[in-house]
Amino acid sequence: MKDYLIKGATIVNHDGEVLADVLVKDGIIAKIAQNIGEKVVEIINAKGLYLLPGGIDAHTHMEMAFGGTYSSDDYFSGGEAALAGGITSYIDYAIQRGDDTILETLKKRLELVKKEKPRADVFFHVAVTKLNDKILDEFPLLNEHGIHSLKCFMVYKREGMQIAPDDIAKIMLKAKPYGIMINIHAEDVDQIDANIDKFVSEGKLDCYHHYLSRDESVECAGDKIVIDLVRKTGAPAYIVHLANAEGVKLARAAKEEGLPLLVETCPQYLAFTEEVYKDPIKGLDFVCSPPIKGKKSQDELWRAIEDGTIDTVATDHCPFYHEEKLWGKDDFRKIPNGCGGIQYLYTYLLSEAIKRDIPLSRIVSLVSYNPARIFKLKNKGAIEVGKDADLVLFSKDGEHKISKEEDVSRADTNIYEGLSLRGRIVQVYKK
Ligand code: URP
Ligand code: ZN
Ligand code: ZN
Numbered sequence: 306m307k308d309y310l311i312k313g314a315t316i317v318n319h320d321g322e323v324l325a326d327v328l329v330k331d332g333i334i335a336k337i338a339q340n341i342g343e344k345v346v347e348i349i350n351a352k353g354l355y356l357l358p359g360g361i362d363a364h365t366h367m368e369m370a371f372g373g374t375y376s377s378d379d380y381f382s383g384g385e386a387a388l389a390g391g392i393t394s395y396i397d398y399a400i401q402r403g404d405d406t407i408l409e410t411l412k413k414r415l416e417l418v419k420k421e422k423p424r425a426d427v428f429f430h431v432a433v434t435k436l437n438d439k440i441l442d443e444f445p446l447l448n449e450h451g452i453h454s455l456k457c458f459m460v461y462k463r464e465g466m467q468i469a470p471d472d473i474a475k476i477m478l479k480a481k482p483y484g485i486m487i488n489i490h491a492e493d494v495d496q497i498d499a500n501i502d503k504f505v506s507e508g509k510l511d512c513y514h515h516y517l518s519r520d521e522s523v524e525c526a527g528d529k530i531v532i533d534l535v536r537k538t539g540a541p542a543y544i545v546h547l548a549n550a551e552g553v554k555l556a557r558a559a560k561e562e563g564l565p566l567l568v569e570t571c572p573q574y575l576a577f578t579e580e581v582y583k584d585p586i587k588g589l590d591f592v593c594s595p596p597i598k599g600k601k602s603q604d605e606l607w608r609a610i611e612d613g614t615i616d617t618v619a620t621d622h623c624p625f626y627h628e629e630k631l632w633g634k635d636d637f638r639k640i641p642n643g644c645g646g647i648q649y650l651y652t653y654l655l656s657e658a659i660k661r662d663i664p665l666s667r668i669v670s671l672v673s674y675n676p677a678r679i680f681k682l683k684n685k686g687a688i689e690v691g692k693d694a695d696l697v698l699f700s701k702d703g704e705h706k707i708s709k710e711e712d713v714s715r716a717d718t719n720i721y722e723g724l725s726l727r728g729r730i731v732q733v734y735k736k
Pocket of ligand 2: 490545546594595
């Protein structure tokens, strides 16, 4: 690996900006100072540019079996899409299947990574879908295997993936002494299933009714359950893909109360509203759970980005081919749930930061520093001596429209196509 020196960039970390040179040796940040005079082969003149720590997408689903197919990116192709957008690491969900334990689940996914050799760094959360004593007995071993977080789906009961609130409480209490974070997909499953049955009996099966079956109140009911669990157990929880305004307000109040609650949202909830589902064909590509909500929720999410209620923004990258999305054209229950977006996470947020006058350091907190801190990726998340040299050189200049041609993901459904982005990535450096 070649050593190199980046000269004159504005370094952006979670706590602010500083103008300095950065020397990289053997893929590690070796020195940060003014006017470094080291003799190295490659010197990069980065005057006028911003140097950011590589992004970390804390929520992905590569080649996940779901909705009668597999999400269309594997670890390699998802990693290529990630790197194209300055995301140098991602944390994927290994989903427990059948009677596999947590460590068996992890082992199978690590074998895929080994085979596919992604250039981005891949880490894992494990989603527990069937709780038993064998699983609970593994908790003391998880940290040494690099597992610092587990996930529980409150939903997907009919798909056999749901963990009921009492079992989530059990998992939270068991995980607490080991510092293992419990990530929760929060929506009220009984309300969802009742709404689905009602819409089916009424023959209302277009994709707008996917949204209506899991609207703002359904998601907020799930958030309430999570916050009650945190209050009852005293154990931390991380709400994944929060998308509704009332849930944001509850999370804000819970944090003010001092509860150990962390919150993630996704770019699709920031960029779009439920209007996208009014097109019965194009709308299929946007179908994900929780669905994208109304304008009030979108505005409240942006407020929460700015005031720090939201801790991370991650994609929930789970793309499918349009042909597969079409399976549910006349019955929303058959639409594979999920959208891609790993390539546009950082660039979309940086662009919005420019447009909305949000400091770039806030975006670095959301997409790099906080995910590294929360999920214990100790060599990532900051431009600091000793950390991995996963770096993104960014220019605030220029504007372009996202096009299908630049999309690296294998899927042909790019929900961000046509969105106008300010700024551009000049270079991505990966350890
Ligand atoms: O629709 C989504 N989000 N698909 C992926 C699975 C999940 O719930 O995160
Ligand atoms: Zn989910
Ligand atoms: Zn997900």
